[in-house]
Amino acid sequence: MHVVASRLSSVPVPAAFRLVLSLLLAFTGLVAIRAETPDIVVSEAWARMAPNGRNGAVFMTIENRRPADTAIVSAASPAARVVELHEMAMQGDVMRMRKIEKIALPARQPVKLQPGGLHVMLIGLVKPLEAGEHVALTLTLEDGTDIRVSATVRAMGGH
Amino acid sequence: MRALMLAAAVAVVLASGACNRAPDTGSSAAGEAHEAGDGHAHEATGGPVTLDLYEFGGDFALTAHDGAPFRLADARGKVVLLFFGYASCPDVCPTTLATVSSAMKQLGDRSSEVLTVFVSVDPERDTPEVLREYIDHFRIPAVAVTGSTEDLDRIVSQYKAYYEKVESDSAMGYLIDHTAIVYVIDREGRVRFLHRYGDGAGRLAEAVQLALRD
Numbered sequence: 054m055h056v057v058a059s060r061l062s063s064v065p066v067p068a069a070f071r072l073v074l075s076l077l078l079a080f081t082g083l084v085a086i087r088a089e090t091p092d093i094v095v096s097e098a099w100a101r102m103a104p105n106g107r108n109g110a111v112f113m114t115i116e117n118r119r120p121a122d123t124a125i126v127s128a129a130s131p132a133a134r135v136v137e138l139h140e141m142a143m144q145g146d147v148m149r150m151r152k153i154e155k156i157a158l159p160a161r162q163p164v165k166l167q168p169g170g171l172h173v174m175l176i177g178l179v180k181p182l183e184a185g186e187h188v189a190l191t192l193t194l195e196d197g198t199d200i201r202v203s204a205t206v207r208a209m210g211g212h
Numbered sequence: 213m214r215a216l217m218l219a220a221a222v223a224v225v226l227a228s229g230a231c232n233r234a235p236d237t238g239s240s241a242a243g244e245a246h247e248a249g250d251g252h253a254h255e256a257t258g259g260p261v262t263l264d265l266y267e268f269g270g271d272f273a274l275t276a277h278d279g280a281p282f283r284l285a286d287a288r289g290k291v292v293l294l295f296f297g298y299a300s301c302p303d304v305c306p307t308t309l310a311t312v313s314s315a316m317k318q319l320g321d322r323s324s325e326v327l328t329v330f331v332s333v334d335p336e337r338d339t340p341e342v343l344r345e346y347i348d349h350f351r352i353p354a355v356a357v358t359g360s361t362e363d364l365d366r367i368v369s370q371y372k373a374y375y376e377k378v379e380s381d382s383a384m385g386y387l388i389d390h391t392a393i394v395y396v397i398d399r400e401g402r403v404r405f406l407h408r409y410g411d412g413a414g415r416l417a418e419a420v421q422l423a424l425r426d
Contacts, residue, residue: 101306104349106342108384110302135383141303143409145236147374148304148392152382168307169410175302176383181349208310 092118093158093194098204100175101168103182109133109175111190111204112166117158124155127193134177136190141169155195184208234268235393235406237374261405261418263426269395269403272367274331274357277343282329282357284401290327291423292397293407293416296373296390298334299346299356304392304409305330309350312394314413316352319420326420328354333364333375333390371395371403398423 098113109132117123128136141150156171158164166172173190175182182188184206192200276282284292293312297305309330316323330347332338335358338346343356358364368375373391380387396405396419404426405419 103306104345107346108300108302137382146391146393146408147237147389149389150387152380168303172303
C-alpha cells in the first residue's frame with residue numbers, strides 16, 4: 054500500500070479518467086486535491102496570497118487513515134527557494150513562530166494546518182502568489198512516502 | 213430612576229474596565245492565567261465593541277516605504293490602524309492585513325478616512341523597497357514604516373508592545389516574535405481600541421466606525 058502510494062506519480066492514469074476524476078473533485082468542492090495516497094488524505098489545501106521574494110504559508114487538513122502514527126518530516130515546492138515546517142503560537146498578545154522538525158499525524162486522526170497554528174512555510178517565493186493560482190507542494194512522510202498537494206491561493210485570511 | 217442610572221453607570225465602568233486591558237506580552241502572570249483559562253493560546257474578545265481612552269501611545273517619527281519621513285501626527289484627522297510586524301512573517305502579519313482589508317471593504321466609502329500604518333520591527337531586512345512591494349500587495353490605503361532599532365524600541369515601549377529577534381536554524385535566518393494587536397487610533401492620535409488577533413474583521417470595522425463618529 055505504501056509503495057503504491059509513493060509511486061503514485063509514476064502510475065499511468067488514463068487522461069479520460071483524470072478528467073472525470075478532476076470534474077468529480079471540482080463538483081464536490083475539493084478542487085485543492087490533485088493527488089492523494091489512499092491512506093493519507095489531504096483536503097482544503099490553500100496558500101495565502103503573498104508578494105514576490107517574500108514568504109508564504111500553506112494550510113490544509115491532513116487525515117492519516119493508517120492504523121499507525123506517522124509524521125511529515127519535510128516538504129518541497131517549485132514555488133519557493135526553501136520549504137520548511139513551522140508552528141505559530143500566540144502567547145498573550147505576542148505571536149511566536151518556530152521552525153519544527155516534523156508534523157505528527159496520529160493514526161486515524163485529522164490534523165489541521167491553519168492560521169495561528171501549524172503551516173508549511175514557503176521561504177523566498179520565486180514569484181508572487183496571486184489569488185486563484187495553484188501552488189504545487191510535496192510532503193514527505195517519515196517512511197519516505199511522498200504526498201503531492203495542490204493548494205489554491207486565497208486572498209483572505211481564512212475560509 | 214436614580215438607582216437605574218447608577219446601575220447603568222456601574223455597568224459602563226465594569227465594561228470599560230474589562231476592555232481596557234493593556235497588550236499582554238505573554239510573560240506576565242496575567243498572560244499565563246489567560247492562557248491556562250481556556251486551554252487555547254489565544255481567545256477572541258467577546259462582548260460589544262466599545263472605545264476606551266488608553267494612556268499609552270502617542271506620536272512618533274519613522275521612514276515610510278517611499279523613503280519619505282513619516283510622523284503619526286501627519287495622519288491627524290484620520291483614524292489610524294497601527295500594527296507591528298515584519299515583511300517576512302508569513303501568517304500573522306498577512307492575516308492581520310487581510311482582516312484590515314476586509315474591514316475596509318465593510319466600511320465602504322468611509323475607508324478613505326482610515327490609514328493603516330504597518331510598523332516593521334525588522335529594519336535589517338525591510339528596506340523601503342521591500343516594504344513598498346509588501347504593503348502594495350494588500351491593496352489598502354496604507355503606509356509601511358521603519359527606522360533605527362533605537363527608534364523602534366522606543367515606539368514599541370510607547371505602545372506597550374513587544375518584539376524580540378529570535379535566532380533560528382530556519383532558512384529565513386532569525387525570526388521575530390511580536391505583538392499582534394491592531395491599535396485603533398482616533399482622529400486626535402489617541403489609542404481607543406485594541407483589536408486582538410483572531411477578533412475578526414467585523415469587530416475591527418465596528419471599532420473604526422465608532423472612532424470615526426467620535
